[in-house]
Amino acid sequence: MKKIIIIVLGVTLLVGLGIFATHLMSKKGKSDEQVAAFNFDIKDTASVDKIIITEPNGMEMTLVRSGKEWTDDKGQCVQPVQVFNILEALYNVRFKGYVPENAVKTVINRMTTIGTKVQYFQNGDWSKTWYIGGSTSDHHGTYMLVESAQAGKSDLPVIAEIKGLQGIIEPRFFADPRKWQCSGIFAYQMDEIAEVDVNFTERPDRSFEVRKIKQDYLVKFGGKYLTSLDTNMVYRYLLNFKRINFENPNYELTNKQLDSLKHSTPFCILKVRTTKGEKTQLRMFRRQSDSGEKEVDDFGDNSPYDINRFWCELPTGQIVKCQYFAFNPILMGHIYFNQDRYKTVR
Template structure:
């Protein structure tokens, strides 16, 4: 009788203990030995560096600095791309443990196509390492495994549906900030816009003391109408943020395009003697072939611009963004 009672008490105690551990692990307040291989997140405030690498040789290092995040110790990183990554690093959670039958394929995919993720803290200490794989069939979860673990899982960001991999797998210039001009208007001392094929539209603005607008080419007749100071100031404000839609450095026709006469050359000088410039080359729509006559028509409508920056980057800009700085000489006058 006493033996039976003792066994019953032992079973109750063990059951209560197991329930407590399971409940605590589910709530995220305890990381047990069993659950340690499913703890993937790192608070974003603790993250100072992220390394990403894949089996194709792509290597990315994002580092937090006093002036913002830097890509591969050289270029300002793209803010929205870094934000997407840090959100994943901070909020990633296990969605479910896969069935045993699915594990071999998951392991194989993680080994061959996985992205290695190393997360470092303020003192360059390694905080977490894991591998991000492909998505589940419904695209609502992403395969993941901690470095050194044997059990893969399916991860998610709670409240968000989609493949997490895209937040980690940007390559090369896709991580770079696309901003061409990001200037404090008060620091701009002069702006010149040269239209080689429309010289009478070209101009130069001197913002020292009282702003002056003059023709860029000496032979262009000066406009004798009153200057509109509000337009001169509004134009300078447009250089606070000019952003390209993307880099195009790998374009095979880059050299051929940049050897042509630019549509416009924009040059900005600042108080710290920094000079930034942008050459613009129009992008036209694709030629149209008349099915009846077989004749080819080249569209004259400009759909966007290629831009060559002072840093020798080749970029693509959309019309609404470019129109903010492609003004004409006579627009500043009544």
Template sequence: MKKVIVIAVGVALILGLVYVVKNLQTKSKATDVSLIAFAVEDTASVDKIEIYDSFHDQDMVLTRNESGRWEGPNGMCVEQSIVAMMLETMHKVTLKGYVPKSAMKNMKKLLMSQHKEVKIYQNGKWIKTWFVGHSTQDHMGTHMLLETPEIKSDNPVIVGMKGFHGILEPRFFVDKRKFVCSDLFSFSRKEIQSVEVVNRVQPSDSYKIEILDSDNYKVTSQGKPIPNVKKDNLLFYLNGFEDIHFNQPNYTLSNEQMDSIRANQPDYELNIKGKEKSYELDMYRRLDREYNPEDTLAYDMNFLWGVKPDGDFVRMQYYTIGPLIQGKTVFE
């Protein structure tokens, strides 16, 4: 009888141990999955992204408005393609590997001292936060740590992105200038009432076009009519005022340098009057940094500074704006 009791107790203990082990394994697996579940399956429902850069102590908040477009703080216009890139990263992120135990302590210190904190919201609710750290030595992976409303990982892991070979950290930034919309103006030919170009580099190339009606135009240069204007070429020129963008915001000029530039008359002025809106753009040539002999001034042949109506400086390409300020060579 005693042997039966001993055997029964032994079996019970074994079954209990098996249950405990299985339970621990299940919990461990669940925890492991939660700690590496960086991906967001439904990015269409993501409506807010908060990014904080611990190194620069700056942040950026992006929200999706009622029409589905993304905005910055105070309704700031942002390039939609940038947010689309971030959402793509959230959807395609994948685990690449684990940090070796021998390196874990240092990796945690590095990540906590310098990282990008990316908080992701769906339908107004916070769902997870990425702590995006530095790259691996081969620059093919990124050290990241995950936090959700239920749990925060203690240890970073190495992640990548499906179909992408490189570092994920540069895909999340807080510099508002990198987000700003690059569009300047857009006028269809039928909207335009007049175009005036003031060219102080070559004053004889200044001109003004006035649309009198659908078939009649008045074209002058320095107050005098330009004879023999080629109408087809003039219409071609006026068709070029749609979807004009700048190349990039000002990353190099200080406030003092901008004030110094503004103290001079613009090298070019573009004044557009439309039926419902108008636009004025001042432009200044840029000195070529690579060519600066003492007795000669050389100007950048690819870019110039544009000053928007709100006073912001932007870098513009001659490729984009050149045809609009050199129209006389087209229609004369």
């Protein structure tokens, strides 16, 4: 009798385990099949030639590959490191886990209201779209949906991550063109520059010009031409144009303030002409000091303005924030062409 009871219990246990395993495998198999069908990654990132990022507010940014370079849809330069961050995520993204059933509705609602949409194109054709819905509570995963040309759109969100990295995916994707804009202003080799004109409107004694005449140079400082010129100092000055960047786009001034700034008198106007005839003009404006107190600037004057940063109007009309530290090597001509250094004549 005992043997029969043990056998019955054993069979019952095996049947129960079988049913549970079958149910579990059936559910898991369906989920695995779903995850496999909706892969987030694209391993051949070299074939990705267009990316469209759309934020919840409708702001859209289009990135286009042209050869090895990336630009926006107007052909303007974009920061390559940020494109790399996207392609890295596209290559290394992977499934991390399922969204708990009791949280699915909340996650879907959140993705609908604050989600970011990212469309990927390969060799000119749409290939895949990500729907990014924010991070998990531990900030180690991101809620995502995926849609592909082969499998359609997934009906339930999952948690994704980037292989080998901790953190969330969402910060890599934004559509504000100011955040994408390249910060480079000048990137000239010395022999590409034909003329530089630096005009300090408030202090003409600090203004100067450098002109290339065939293989020689002519320098005018403080209204006087230098008759005895150290060419090495000219070379040292022109080498500073190899890399001049602005710090940030404008995130502070309103449209009214921008209009007022542009109608004011710049403290400096910088003009550069290349040997190919390209011309660039920058208009520079003082920035109000945050402290409100006077400080000694790089020229030794007590200034009520910010002595670290100023506003600059680019040739496009855009106002950007710049650092004196970056621009002083091309603005402070007295370092290279001080009148006391040379015998000068008018």
